[in-house]
Amino acid sequence: MLQRLRENKSAQGTLLALPTTVWLFVLLIIPLILTLIVSFGRRSPDGDVIYTFTLDNYTRLLGYSTDCPDGQASCFDPLYVNILGRSLSLAFNTTLFVITLAYPLAYFIARAHPKRRNLFLFMVLIPLWTNFVIRVYAWMMLLRKEGAINIIIGWVMNALNIPFTPFEMLYTPGAVLVGMIYEFLPFMILPIYTSLEKIDTSLYEAAADLGANSIKTFLRVTLPLSMPGVVAGTILVFIPVMGTFIVSDILGGRQVILVGNLIQRQFLDARDPTFGSAASLILMVMTLIVTYFYTRKFGFGEEIVVG
Amino acid sequence: MNPFRRSPFVIIAAIIVYFFLYAPIVGLILYSFNASRTNVTFEGFIPSFSERVVMDGSLVKSSPCGPFHWYCDLAKNDDVAEAAGNTLTIAFISTIVSTIIGTMAALALQRYNFKMKPFSQLSLYIPIVIPEIVMGIGILTLFSQFFGWANNAFNLVGDSRLSLGIATVTISHIAFMVPFVTLVVQARLQGFDKSYEEAAMDLGANEWTTFRRVTLPMILPGIMSGALLAFTLSLDDFVITFFTNGPGSTTLPIYVYGLLRRIITPQVNALSTVWILVVFLAVLLLQILQNREQKQHS
Secondary structure: OHHHHHHOHHHHHHHHHHHHHHHHHHHHHHHHHHHHHHHOOEEOOOOOEEOOOOOHHHHHHOOEEOOOOOOOOOEEOOHHHHHHHHHHHHHHHHHHHHHHHHHHHHHHHHOOOHHHHHHHHHHHHHHHHOOHHHHHHHHHHHHOOOOHHHHHHHHHHHHOOOOOOOOOOOOOHHHHHHHHHHHHHHHHHHHHHHHHHHOOHHHHHHHHHOOOOHHHHHHHHHHHHHHHHHHHHHHHHHHHHHHOOHHHHHHHOOOOOOHHHHHHHHHHOOOOHHHHHHHHHHHHHHHHHHHHHHHHHHOOOHHHHOO | OOOOOOOHHHHHHHHHHHHHHHHHHHHHHHHOOEOEOOOOOOOOEOOEEOOOOEEEOOEEEEEOOHHHHHHHHHHOOHHHHHHHHHHHHHHHHHHHHHHHHHHHHHHHHHHOOOOOHHHHHHHOOHHHHOOHHHHHHHHHHHHHHHHHHHHHHOOOOHHHOOOOOHHHHHHHHHHHHHHHHHHHHHHHHHOOOOHHHHHHHHOOOOHHHHHHHHHHHHHHHHHHHHHHHHHHHHHHOOHHHHHHOOOOOOOHHHHHHHHHOOOOOHHHHHHHHHHHHHHHHHHHHHHHHHHHHHHHHO
Protein backbone atom coordinates (compact mmCIF):
# COMPACT_ATOMS: atom_id res chain seq x y z
CA MET A 1 0.00 0.00 0.00
CA LEU A 2 2.68 2.52 1.10
CA GLN A 3 4.95 1.29 -1.64
CA ARG A 4 2.24 1.94 -4.20
CA LEU A 5 1.62 5.42 -2.85
CA ARG A 6 5.34 6.19 -3.08
CA GLU A 7 5.27 5.45 -6.80
CA ASN A 8 1.95 7.10 -7.59
CA LYS A 9 2.66 10.81 -7.99
CA SER A 10 -0.96 11.67 -8.75
CA ALA A 11 -2.22 10.04 -5.55
CA GLN A 12 0.40 11.92 -3.53
CA GLY A 13 -0.74 15.23 -4.97
CA THR A 14 -4.38 14.43 -4.29
CA LEU A 15 -3.61 13.51 -0.68
CA LEU A 16 -1.58 16.69 -0.08
CA ALA A 17 -4.29 18.93 -1.50
CA LEU A 18 -7.16 17.01 0.06
CA PRO A 19 -7.51 18.75 3.47
CA THR A 20 -7.59 22.22 1.92
CA THR A 21 -9.90 21.22 -0.93
CA VAL A 22 -12.36 19.47 1.38
CA TRP A 23 -12.28 22.36 3.87
CA LEU A 24 -12.98 24.92 1.16
CA PHE A 25 -15.66 22.74 -0.40
CA VAL A 26 -17.53 22.24 2.88
CA LEU A 27 -17.20 25.80 4.19
CA LEU A 28 -17.32 27.88 1.02
CA ILE A 29 -19.07 25.96 -1.74
CA ILE A 30 -21.73 24.04 0.23
CA PRO A 31 -22.76 27.27 2.05
CA LEU A 32 -23.23 28.98 -1.32
CA ILE A 33 -25.46 26.12 -2.47
CA LEU A 34 -27.43 26.29 0.81
CA THR A 35 -27.84 30.05 0.39
CA LEU A 36 -29.25 29.45 -3.07
CA ILE A 37 -31.73 26.86 -1.75
CA VAL A 38 -32.82 29.09 1.15
CA SER A 39 -33.30 32.06 -1.20
CA PHE A 40 -36.05 30.13 -3.02
CA GLY A 41 -37.81 29.45 0.29
CA ARG A 42 -40.41 31.36 2.25
CA ARG A 43 -40.41 32.71 5.79
CA SER A 44 -42.85 31.07 8.20
CA PRO A 45 -44.70 33.36 10.69
CA ASP A 46 -42.29 32.39 13.51
CA GLY A 47 -39.20 33.14 11.43
CA ASP A 48 -38.26 29.65 10.23
CA VAL A 49 -37.50 28.76 6.64
CA ILE A 50 -40.15 26.88 4.65
CA TYR A 51 -38.42 25.12 1.77
CA THR A 52 -40.36 25.55 -1.45
CA PHE A 53 -39.56 26.96 -4.84
CA THR A 54 -40.67 30.54 -5.16
CA LEU A 55 -39.05 33.55 -6.81
CA ASP A 56 -40.90 35.96 -4.48
CA ASN A 57 -37.72 37.10 -2.74
CA TYR A 58 -36.10 38.01 -6.04
CA THR A 59 -39.11 39.83 -7.47
CA ARG A 60 -39.43 41.74 -4.19
CA LEU A 61 -35.77 42.78 -4.45
CA LEU A 62 -36.25 43.97 -8.00
CA GLY A 63 -39.17 46.19 -7.00
CA TYR A 64 -42.33 44.06 -7.26
CA SER A 65 -44.61 44.93 -4.37
CA THR A 66 -48.10 43.84 -3.30
CA ASP A 67 -48.26 46.42 -0.52
CA CYS A 68 -49.58 49.29 -2.63
CA PRO A 69 -51.24 52.57 -1.65
CA ASP A 70 -54.39 53.03 -3.77
CA GLY A 71 -55.87 49.55 -3.95
CA GLN A 72 -53.68 48.29 -6.81
CA ALA A 73 -52.81 44.60 -6.74
CA SER A 74 -49.15 45.22 -7.49
CA CYS A 75 -46.83 48.15 -8.08
CA PHE A 76 -43.16 49.10 -8.35
CA ASP A 77 -41.41 49.82 -5.06
CA PRO A 78 -37.88 51.13 -5.72
CA LEU A 79 -36.68 50.66 -2.10
CA TYR A 80 -34.37 47.68 -2.69
CA VAL A 81 -33.32 48.65 -6.20
CA ASN A 82 -32.21 51.98 -4.73
CA ILE A 83 -30.19 50.19 -2.06
CA LEU A 84 -28.45 48.06 -4.70
CA GLY A 85 -27.79 51.12 -6.86
CA ARG A 86 -26.45 53.10 -3.89
CA SER A 87 -24.04 50.28 -2.99
CA LEU A 88 -22.85 50.01 -6.57
CA SER A 89 -22.24 53.74 -7.00
CA LEU A 90 -20.54 53.99 -3.60
CA ALA A 91 -18.22 51.13 -4.59
CA PHE A 92 -17.38 52.89 -7.91
CA ASN A 93 -16.77 56.23 -6.23
CA THR A 94 -14.66 54.69 -3.46
CA THR A 95 -12.55 52.83 -6.02
CA LEU A 96 -11.97 55.99 -8.08
CA PHE A 97 -10.94 58.06 -5.06
CA VAL A 98 -8.75 55.27 -3.75
CA ILE A 99 -6.90 54.95 -7.10
CA THR A 100 -6.37 58.74 -7.16
CA LEU A 101 -4.90 58.73 -3.65
CA ALA A 102 -3.00 55.44 -3.85
CA TYR A 103 -1.22 55.94 -7.18
CA PRO A 104 0.98 58.92 -6.24
CA LEU A 105 1.95 57.29 -2.94
CA ALA A 106 2.76 53.94 -4.59
CA TYR A 107 4.80 55.84 -7.20
CA PHE A 108 6.57 57.77 -4.45
CA ILE A 109 7.52 54.54 -2.66
CA ALA A 110 8.56 52.72 -5.84
CA ARG A 111 10.84 55.62 -6.80
CA ALA A 112 12.29 56.00 -3.30
CA HIS A 113 15.84 54.89 -2.60
CA PRO A 114 15.79 51.07 -2.16
CA LYS A 115 17.08 51.44 1.39
CA ARG A 116 14.09 53.53 2.42
CA ARG A 117 11.39 51.64 0.49
CA ASN A 118 10.79 49.13 3.27
CA LEU A 119 10.26 51.91 5.80
CA PHE A 120 7.71 53.64 3.57
CA LEU A 121 5.90 50.34 2.96
CA PHE A 122 5.96 49.62 6.67
CA MET A 123 4.21 52.96 7.19
CA VAL A 124 1.39 51.79 4.89
CA LEU A 125 1.03 48.44 6.68
CA ILE A 126 0.55 49.90 10.18
CA PRO A 127 -2.84 51.53 9.46
CA LEU A 128 -3.85 48.51 7.36
CA TRP A 129 -3.38 46.14 10.26
CA THR A 130 -4.90 48.39 12.87
CA ASN A 131 -8.26 46.75 13.31
CA PHE A 132 -11.01 47.49 10.78
CA VAL A 133 -13.57 48.36 13.47
CA ILE A 134 -11.11 50.61 15.30
CA ARG A 135 -10.44 52.53 12.09
CA VAL A 136 -14.14 53.28 11.62
CA TYR A 137 -14.33 54.37 15.24
CA ALA A 138 -11.42 56.79 14.67
CA TRP A 139 -13.41 58.50 11.92
CA MET A 140 -16.50 58.62 14.10
CA MET A 141 -14.49 60.67 16.60
CA LEU A 142 -13.09 62.96 13.91
CA LEU A 143 -16.36 63.61 12.07
CA ARG A 144 -18.83 64.19 14.87
CA LYS A 145 -20.11 67.69 15.55
CA GLU A 146 -17.88 68.13 18.60
CA GLY A 147 -15.05 66.20 16.91
CA ALA A 148 -11.51 67.12 15.95
CA ILE A 149 -12.23 68.37 12.40
CA ASN A 150 -14.86 70.86 13.57
CA ILE A 151 -12.61 71.96 16.45
CA ILE A 152 -9.71 72.67 14.10
CA ILE A 153 -11.88 74.49 11.55
CA GLY A 154 -13.36 76.42 14.50
CA TRP A 155 -9.90 77.58 15.59
CA VAL A 156 -9.01 78.74 12.10
CA MET A 157 -12.33 80.56 11.68
CA ASN A 158 -11.94 82.13 15.10
CA ALA A 159 -8.50 83.42 14.22
CA LEU A 160 -9.92 84.90 11.02
CA ASN A 161 -12.91 86.31 12.91
CA ILE A 162 -15.42 84.49 10.74
CA PRO A 163 -18.55 83.20 12.52
CA PHE A 164 -18.69 79.41 12.35
CA THR A 165 -21.30 76.80 13.11
CA PRO A 166 -19.91 73.25 13.28
CA PHE A 167 -20.66 71.06 10.24
CA GLU A 168 -22.92 68.04 10.58
CA MET A 169 -20.64 65.43 9.01
CA LEU A 170 -21.35 62.22 10.87
CA TYR A 171 -24.33 60.17 9.63
CA THR A 172 -24.12 61.48 6.05
CA PRO A 173 -23.30 59.69 2.77
CA GLY A 174 -20.05 61.70 2.65
CA ALA A 175 -18.96 60.25 6.00
CA VAL A 176 -19.52 56.72 4.66
CA LEU A 177 -17.51 57.52 1.52
CA VAL A 178 -14.58 58.90 3.54
CA GLY A 179 -14.69 55.89 5.87
CA MET A 180 -14.65 53.45 2.94
CA ILE A 181 -11.75 55.28 1.25
CA TYR A 182 -9.77 55.18 4.49
CA GLU A 183 -10.52 51.50 5.14
CA PHE A 184 -9.47 50.26 1.72
CA LEU A 185 -6.72 52.66 0.63
CA PRO A 186 -3.82 50.35 1.65
CA PHE A 187 -5.29 47.53 -0.48
CA MET A 188 -4.70 49.69 -3.55
CA ILE A 189 -1.29 51.06 -2.56
CA LEU A 190 0.38 47.65 -2.15
CA PRO A 191 -0.47 46.06 -5.55
CA ILE A 192 0.24 49.28 -7.48
CA TYR A 193 3.58 49.53 -5.70
CA THR A 194 4.38 45.91 -6.59
CA SER A 195 3.80 46.43 -10.31
CA LEU A 196 5.61 49.79 -10.37
CA GLU A 197 8.60 48.31 -8.62
CA LYS A 198 8.88 45.53 -11.23
CA ILE A 199 9.34 48.00 -14.10
CA ASP A 200 12.84 47.73 -15.55
CA THR A 201 14.57 51.13 -15.15
CA SER A 202 16.31 50.69 -18.51
CA LEU A 203 12.88 51.30 -20.09
CA TYR A 204 12.95 54.84 -18.70
CA GLU A 205 16.41 55.38 -20.15
CA ALA A 206 15.22 54.05 -23.50
CA ALA A 207 12.23 56.42 -23.43
CA ALA A 208 14.50 59.34 -22.55
CA ASP A 209 16.98 58.40 -25.30
CA LEU A 210 14.14 58.36 -27.78
CA GLY A 211 13.26 61.90 -26.74
CA ALA A 212 10.21 61.39 -24.52
CA ASN A 213 9.76 63.96 -21.77
CA SER A 214 8.79 62.84 -18.27
CA ILE A 215 5.03 63.25 -18.83
CA LYS A 216 5.16 61.25 -22.03
CA THR A 217 7.32 58.57 -20.37
CA PHE A 218 4.77 58.31 -17.58
CA LEU A 219 1.79 58.03 -19.93
CA ARG A 220 3.39 55.66 -22.43
CA VAL A 221 5.63 53.50 -20.22
CA THR A 222 4.87 53.71 -16.49
CA LEU A 223 1.09 53.85 -16.57
CA PRO A 224 0.48 50.92 -18.96
CA LEU A 225 3.01 48.73 -17.12
CA SER A 226 1.41 49.47 -13.74
CA MET A 227 -2.09 48.52 -14.92
CA PRO A 228 -1.91 44.96 -13.45
CA GLY A 229 -1.49 46.55 -10.03
CA VAL A 230 -4.43 48.90 -10.55
CA VAL A 231 -6.60 45.95 -11.67
CA ALA A 232 -5.64 43.81 -8.66
CA GLY A 233 -6.18 46.77 -6.32
CA THR A 234 -9.59 47.47 -7.84
CA ILE A 235 -10.68 43.88 -7.17
CA LEU A 236 -9.37 44.07 -3.61
CA VAL A 237 -11.25 47.35 -3.01
CA PHE A 238 -14.44 47.14 -5.06
CA ILE A 239 -15.62 43.72 -3.84
CA PRO A 240 -15.28 44.33 -0.09
CA VAL A 241 -16.82 47.82 -0.36
CA MET A 242 -19.89 46.25 -1.97
CA GLY A 243 -20.40 43.92 0.98
CA THR A 244 -19.26 45.89 4.02
CA PHE A 245 -21.88 46.92 6.55
CA ILE A 246 -19.85 48.26 9.51
CA VAL A 247 -18.76 51.51 7.88
CA SER A 248 -22.29 52.49 6.86
CA ASP A 249 -23.64 51.24 10.19
CA ILE A 250 -21.31 53.39 12.32
CA LEU A 251 -20.67 56.42 10.09
CA GLY A 252 -24.01 56.48 8.27
CA GLY A 253 -26.31 55.73 11.17
CA ARG A 254 -29.74 54.84 9.86
CA GLN A 255 -29.31 57.32 6.98
CA VAL A 256 -27.16 55.31 4.59
CA ILE A 257 -28.41 51.76 4.05
CA LEU A 258 -26.30 49.57 1.79
CA VAL A 259 -26.92 46.04 0.59
CA GLY A 260 -24.63 44.76 3.39
CA ASN A 261 -26.85 46.41 6.01
CA LEU A 262 -29.92 44.98 4.31
CA ILE A 263 -28.53 41.43 4.45
CA GLN A 264 -27.32 41.77 8.04
CA ARG A 265 -30.73 43.02 9.22
CA GLN A 266 -32.58 40.17 7.50
CA PHE A 267 -30.46 37.70 9.44
CA LEU A 268 -30.51 39.47 12.81
CA ASP A 269 -33.35 41.98 13.25
CA ALA A 270 -36.01 41.24 10.65
CA ARG A 271 -35.36 37.49 10.79
CA ASP A 272 -36.08 36.65 7.20
CA PRO A 273 -33.11 34.52 6.10
CA THR A 274 -34.80 33.70 2.79
CA PHE A 275 -34.90 37.36 1.73
CA GLY A 276 -31.39 37.92 3.14
CA SER A 277 -30.09 34.94 1.14
CA ALA A 278 -31.63 36.25 -2.07
CA ALA A 279 -30.11 39.69 -1.45
CA SER A 280 -26.68 38.20 -0.80
CA LEU A 281 -26.82 36.13 -4.00
CA ILE A 282 -27.79 39.25 -5.99
CA LEU A 283 -24.82 40.99 -4.34
CA MET A 284 -22.53 38.13 -5.33
CA VAL A 285 -23.79 38.09 -8.92
CA MET A 286 -23.31 41.86 -9.17
CA THR A 287 -19.71 41.71 -7.95
CA LEU A 288 -18.92 38.72 -10.17
CA ILE A 289 -20.34 40.45 -13.27
CA VAL A 290 -18.38 43.64 -12.60
CA THR A 291 -15.20 41.67 -11.86
CA TYR A 292 -15.65 39.50 -14.95
CA PHE A 293 -16.03 42.40 -17.39
CA TYR A 294 -13.33 44.40 -15.68
CA THR A 295 -10.77 41.58 -15.68
CA ARG A 296 -11.70 40.54 -19.21
CA LYS A 297 -10.80 44.01 -20.35
CA PHE A 298 -7.64 44.43 -18.26
CA GLY A 299 -6.58 40.88 -17.32
CA PHE A 300 -6.47 39.29 -13.90
CA GLY A 301 -3.56 40.87 -12.02
CA GLU A 302 -1.19 38.42 -10.37
CA GLU A 303 -0.39 41.21 -7.89
CA ILE A 304 -3.55 40.19 -6.05
CA VAL A 305 -1.72 37.80 -3.73
CA VAL A 306 0.76 40.42 -2.62
CA GLY A 307 -1.90 42.64 -1.14
CA MET B 1 18.47 60.15 -15.91
CA ASN B 2 18.19 59.52 -12.20
CA PRO B 3 15.63 56.74 -11.64
CA PHE B 4 14.92 58.03 -8.10
CA ARG B 5 13.92 61.52 -9.27
CA ARG B 6 10.39 62.42 -8.25
CA SER B 7 8.51 65.57 -9.07
CA PRO B 8 7.46 67.85 -6.21
CA PHE B 9 3.85 66.99 -7.04
CA VAL B 10 4.45 63.33 -6.18
CA ILE B 11 6.20 64.21 -2.92
CA ILE B 12 3.43 66.58 -1.82
CA ALA B 13 0.74 64.03 -2.74
CA ALA B 14 2.59 61.33 -0.78
CA ILE B 15 2.79 63.58 2.30
CA ILE B 16 -0.94 64.31 2.07
CA VAL B 17 -1.82 60.62 1.77
CA TYR B 18 0.42 59.68 4.71
CA PHE B 19 -1.24 62.46 6.72
CA PHE B 20 -4.66 61.06 5.76
CA LEU B 21 -3.53 57.58 6.87
CA TYR B 22 -2.14 58.68 10.23
CA ALA B 23 -4.28 61.61 11.43
CA PRO B 24 -7.18 59.38 12.59
CA ILE B 25 -4.78 57.07 14.43
CA VAL B 26 -3.04 59.97 16.19
CA GLY B 27 -6.43 61.37 17.19
CA LEU B 28 -7.49 57.99 18.53
CA ILE B 29 -4.38 57.72 20.71
CA LEU B 30 -4.72 61.32 21.95
CA TYR B 31 -8.30 60.74 23.07
CA SER B 32 -7.21 57.73 25.16
CA PHE B 33 -5.84 60.29 27.66
CA ASN B 34 -9.08 62.28 27.65
CA ALA B 35 -10.28 63.55 31.03
CA SER B 36 -13.89 63.45 29.80
CA ARG B 37 -15.76 60.25 30.57
CA THR B 38 -18.31 60.83 27.82
CA ASN B 39 -15.43 61.16 25.31
CA VAL B 40 -17.48 63.38 22.96
CA THR B 41 -14.90 66.13 22.88
CA PHE B 42 -11.35 66.41 24.17
CA GLU B 43 -11.38 68.00 27.64
CA GLY B 44 -7.65 67.87 28.30
CA PHE B 45 -5.40 65.29 29.93
CA ILE B 46 -6.12 63.82 33.34
CA PRO B 47 -3.95 66.12 35.46
CA SER B 48 -2.73 64.24 38.50
CA PHE B 49 -2.16 61.06 40.46
CA SER B 50 -4.07 60.36 43.65
CA GLU B 51 -5.06 57.52 45.96
CA ARG B 52 -8.46 57.11 44.35
CA VAL B 53 -10.41 58.31 41.32
CA VAL B 54 -11.73 61.86 41.76
CA MET B 55 -14.57 62.86 39.42
CA ASP B 56 -16.02 66.27 38.74
CA GLY B 57 -19.23 65.63 36.85
CA SER B 58 -18.09 63.56 33.89
CA LEU B 59 -14.50 64.81 34.15
CA VAL B 60 -11.80 62.70 35.77
CA LYS B 61 -9.77 65.07 37.97
CA SER B 62 -7.25 62.58 39.24
CA SER B 63 -6.67 58.86 39.37
CA PRO B 64 -4.18 56.34 40.82
CA CYS B 65 -2.86 55.93 37.29
CA GLY B 66 -2.82 59.64 36.44
CA PRO B 67 -3.10 60.30 32.69
CA PHE B 68 -3.17 56.53 32.12
CA HIS B 69 -6.47 56.22 34.00
CA TRP B 70 -8.29 54.56 31.09
CA TYR B 71 -5.54 52.00 30.61
CA CYS B 72 -5.89 50.94 34.27
CA ASP B 73 -9.64 50.86 33.78
CA LEU B 74 -9.12 48.64 30.74
CA ALA B 75 -6.86 46.25 32.67
CA LYS B 76 -9.66 45.75 35.22
CA ASN B 77 -12.24 44.98 32.51
CA ASP B 78 -12.95 41.23 32.55
CA ASP B 79 -14.95 41.31 29.32
CA VAL B 80 -11.95 42.70 27.45
CA ALA B 81 -9.68 40.07 28.96
CA GLU B 82 -12.09 37.33 27.89
CA ALA B 83 -12.47 38.76 24.37
CA ALA B 84 -8.68 39.10 24.03
CA GLY B 85 -8.26 35.51 25.17
CA ASN B 86 -10.84 34.29 22.63
CA THR B 87 -9.29 36.35 19.83
CA LEU B 88 -5.82 34.92 20.48
CA THR B 89 -7.04 31.34 20.93
CA ILE B 90 -8.93 31.48 17.63
CA ALA B 91 -6.04 33.17 15.83
CA PHE B 92 -3.41 30.68 17.08
CA ILE B 93 -5.36 27.51 16.34
CA SER B 94 -6.59 28.68 12.94
CA THR B 95 -3.11 29.89 11.97
CA ILE B 96 -1.48 26.56 12.85
CA VAL B 97 -4.10 24.49 10.98
CA SER B 98 -4.29 26.76 7.93
CA THR B 99 -0.48 27.00 7.67
CA ILE B 100 -0.04 23.24 7.70
CA ILE B 101 -2.83 22.32 5.27
CA GLY B 102 -2.22 25.43 3.15
CA THR B 103 1.47 24.56 2.70
CA MET B 104 0.57 20.98 1.81
CA ALA B 105 -1.84 22.26 -0.83
CA ALA B 106 0.78 24.67 -2.19
CA LEU B 107 3.26 21.81 -2.60
CA ALA B 108 0.62 19.67 -4.31
CA LEU B 109 -0.43 22.44 -6.70
CA GLN B 110 3.13 23.42 -7.56
CA ARG B 111 4.78 20.00 -7.77
CA TYR B 112 2.16 17.41 -8.71
CA ASN B 113 -0.43 16.72 -11.35
CA PHE B 114 -3.70 15.25 -10.22
CA LYS B 115 -7.30 15.09 -11.30
CA MET B 116 -8.88 17.68 -9.01
CA LYS B 117 -5.99 20.16 -9.39
CA PRO B 118 -7.94 22.75 -11.44
CA PHE B 119 -10.80 22.60 -8.94
CA SER B 120 -8.43 22.96 -5.95
CA GLN B 121 -6.65 25.89 -7.57
CA LEU B 122 -9.88 27.64 -8.53
CA SER B 123 -11.46 27.27 -5.09
CA LEU B 124 -8.57 29.30 -3.64
CA TYR B 125 -9.93 32.41 -5.34
CA ILE B 126 -13.40 32.19 -3.77
CA PRO B 127 -12.58 34.32 -0.69
CA ILE B 128 -11.04 36.97 -2.95
CA VAL B 129 -13.87 37.34 -5.47
CA ILE B 130 -16.87 36.87 -3.20
CA PRO B 131 -17.83 39.50 -0.58
CA GLU B 132 -17.19 38.34 2.97
CA ILE B 133 -20.79 38.85 4.03
CA VAL B 134 -21.95 36.31 1.44
CA MET B 135 -19.58 33.72 2.91
CA GLY B 136 -20.58 34.75 6.44
CA ILE B 137 -24.31 34.17 6.02
CA GLY B 138 -23.66 30.99 4.00
CA ILE B 139 -21.52 29.52 6.79
CA LEU B 140 -24.12 30.61 9.37
CA THR B 141 -26.81 28.78 7.38
CA LEU B 142 -24.59 25.68 7.13
CA PHE B 143 -23.93 25.56 10.88
CA SER B 144 -27.52 26.21 11.90
CA GLN B 145 -28.80 23.54 9.51
CA PHE B 146 -26.19 21.03 10.63
CA PHE B 147 -26.67 21.75 14.35
CA GLY B 148 -30.45 21.54 14.01
CA TRP B 149 -30.14 18.16 12.35
CA ALA B 150 -27.47 16.80 14.74
CA ASN B 151 -29.21 17.96 17.92
CA ASN B 152 -32.36 16.27 16.71
CA ALA B 153 -30.80 13.08 15.41
CA PHE B 154 -28.71 12.40 18.52
CA ASN B 155 -31.25 13.76 21.03
CA LEU B 156 -28.75 16.24 22.39
CA VAL B 157 -30.11 18.30 25.29
CA GLY B 158 -28.86 21.04 27.60
CA ASP B 159 -25.14 21.74 27.57
CA SER B 160 -24.31 18.98 25.14
CA ARG B 161 -26.38 20.66 22.40
CA LEU B 162 -24.20 21.86 19.56
CA SER B 163 -24.20 25.63 19.14
CA LEU B 164 -22.12 28.49 17.75
CA GLY B 165 -18.94 29.19 19.71
CA ILE B 166 -15.16 29.33 19.56
CA ALA B 167 -15.03 26.12 17.50
CA THR B 168 -17.33 27.42 14.74
CA VAL B 169 -15.42 30.72 14.55
CA THR B 170 -12.09 28.87 14.31
CA ILE B 171 -13.33 26.47 11.62
CA SER B 172 -14.70 29.38 9.57
CA HIS B 173 -11.52 31.43 9.97
CA ILE B 174 -9.45 28.54 8.63
CA ALA B 175 -11.67 28.45 5.52
CA PHE B 176 -10.84 32.01 4.49
CA MET B 177 -7.20 31.93 5.72
CA VAL B 178 -6.03 28.78 3.90
CA PRO B 179 -6.22 30.29 0.39
CA PHE B 180 -3.96 33.18 1.40
CA VAL B 181 -1.36 30.83 2.93
CA THR B 182 -1.46 28.58 -0.14
CA LEU B 183 -1.14 31.46 -2.62
CA VAL B 184 1.79 33.01 -0.70
CA VAL B 185 3.68 29.70 -0.37
CA GLN B 186 2.94 28.84 -4.01
CA ALA B 187 4.47 32.15 -5.07
CA ARG B 188 7.65 31.28 -3.12
CA LEU B 189 7.79 27.78 -4.61
CA GLN B 190 7.68 29.21 -8.12
CA GLY B 191 11.14 30.72 -7.73
CA PHE B 192 12.57 27.57 -6.13
CA ASP B 193 15.80 26.13 -7.49
CA LYS B 194 15.23 22.39 -7.86
CA SER B 195 18.93 21.55 -8.25
CA TYR B 196 19.43 21.58 -4.44
CA GLU B 197 16.87 18.81 -4.07
CA GLU B 198 18.36 16.85 -6.94
CA ALA B 199 21.78 17.14 -5.33
CA ALA B 200 20.42 15.80 -2.04
CA MET B 201 18.79 12.87 -3.82
CA ASP B 202 22.02 12.15 -5.73
CA LEU B 203 23.82 12.02 -2.39
CA GLY B 204 21.45 9.29 -1.28
CA ALA B 205 18.80 11.13 0.73
CA ASN B 206 15.30 9.74 0.36
CA GLU B 207 12.31 11.94 -0.49
CA TRP B 208 11.29 12.59 3.11
CA THR B 209 14.82 13.47 4.25
CA THR B 210 15.23 15.73 1.24
CA PHE B 211 12.00 17.51 2.10
CA ARG B 212 12.86 17.88 5.78
CA ARG B 213 16.51 18.90 5.38
CA VAL B 214 16.49 20.81 2.08
CA THR B 215 13.05 21.89 0.83
CA LEU B 216 11.47 22.88 4.14
CA PRO B 217 14.32 25.09 5.41
CA MET B 218 14.42 26.84 2.04
CA ILE B 219 10.70 27.64 1.88
CA LEU B 220 10.36 28.26 5.63
CA PRO B 221 10.54 32.08 5.37
CA GLY B 222 7.70 31.93 2.82
CA ILE B 223 5.66 29.71 5.13
CA MET B 224 6.36 32.08 8.03
CA SER B 225 5.13 35.14 6.14
CA GLY B 226 2.07 33.19 5.00
CA ALA B 227 1.40 32.23 8.62
CA LEU B 228 1.83 35.79 9.86
CA LEU B 229 -0.51 37.06 7.15
CA ALA B 230 -3.07 34.42 8.19
CA PHE B 231 -2.66 35.38 11.84
CA THR B 232 -3.33 39.07 11.20
CA LEU B 233 -6.31 38.19 8.96
CA SER B 234 -7.79 36.23 11.84
CA LEU B 235 -7.12 39.00 14.40
CA ASP B 236 -8.66 41.59 12.09
CA ASP B 237 -11.69 39.61 10.98
CA PHE B 238 -15.06 41.07 11.79
CA VAL B 239 -17.67 39.87 9.30
CA ILE B 240 -17.15 36.10 9.41
CA THR B 241 -16.79 36.19 13.21
CA PHE B 242 -19.92 38.33 13.49
CA PHE B 243 -22.03 35.60 11.88
CA THR B 244 -20.36 32.55 13.46
CA ASN B 245 -19.79 33.55 17.08
CA GLY B 246 -22.08 32.63 19.94
CA PRO B 247 -22.38 33.44 23.62
CA GLY B 248 -18.94 33.26 25.28
CA SER B 249 -16.97 33.48 22.05
CA THR B 250 -16.91 37.26 21.61
CA THR B 251 -13.69 38.47 19.99
CA LEU B 252 -12.17 41.94 20.37
CA PRO B 253 -13.52 43.38 17.08
CA ILE B 254 -17.01 42.14 17.97
CA TYR B 255 -16.65 43.55 21.49
CA VAL B 256 -15.55 46.96 20.20
CA TYR B 257 -18.40 47.00 17.66
CA GLY B 258 -20.84 46.28 20.49
CA LEU B 259 -19.46 49.23 22.47
CA LEU B 260 -19.72 51.61 19.51
CA ARG B 261 -23.46 51.12 19.44
CA ARG B 262 -23.74 52.02 23.16
CA ILE B 263 -21.79 54.38 25.42
CA ILE B 264 -18.21 54.99 24.44
CA THR B 265 -15.69 55.93 27.13
CA PRO B 266 -12.01 56.63 26.43
CA GLN B 267 -11.47 53.02 27.48
CA VAL B 268 -12.19 52.06 23.85
CA ASN B 269 -9.39 54.41 22.80
CA ALA B 270 -7.04 52.86 25.35
CA LEU B 271 -7.92 49.42 23.97
CA SER B 272 -7.32 50.68 20.40
CA THR B 273 -3.94 52.15 21.39
CA VAL B 274 -2.79 48.89 22.95
CA TRP B 275 -3.96 47.10 19.80
CA ILE B 276 -2.05 49.51 17.53
CA LEU B 277 1.11 48.93 19.59
CA VAL B 278 0.76 45.15 19.34
CA VAL B 279 0.19 45.37 15.57
CA PHE B 280 3.17 47.69 15.22
CA LEU B 281 5.40 45.09 16.88
CA ALA B 282 3.92 42.26 14.76
CA VAL B 283 4.50 44.14 11.50
CA LEU B 284 8.02 44.99 12.63
CA LEU B 285 8.66 41.27 13.22
CA LEU B 286 7.36 40.44 9.73
CA GLN B 287 9.62 43.07 8.17
CA ILE B 288 12.67 41.71 9.98
CA LEU B 289 11.81 38.17 8.82
CA GLN B 290 11.38 39.31 5.22
CA ASN B 291 14.61 41.28 5.28
CA ARG B 292 16.47 38.25 6.53
CA GLU B 293 14.93 36.17 3.76
CA GLN B 294 15.95 38.70 1.12
CA LYS B 295 19.51 38.64 2.43
CA GLN B 296 19.53 34.84 2.17
CA HIS B 297 18.42 35.02 -1.44
CA SER B 298 21.00 37.58 -2.49
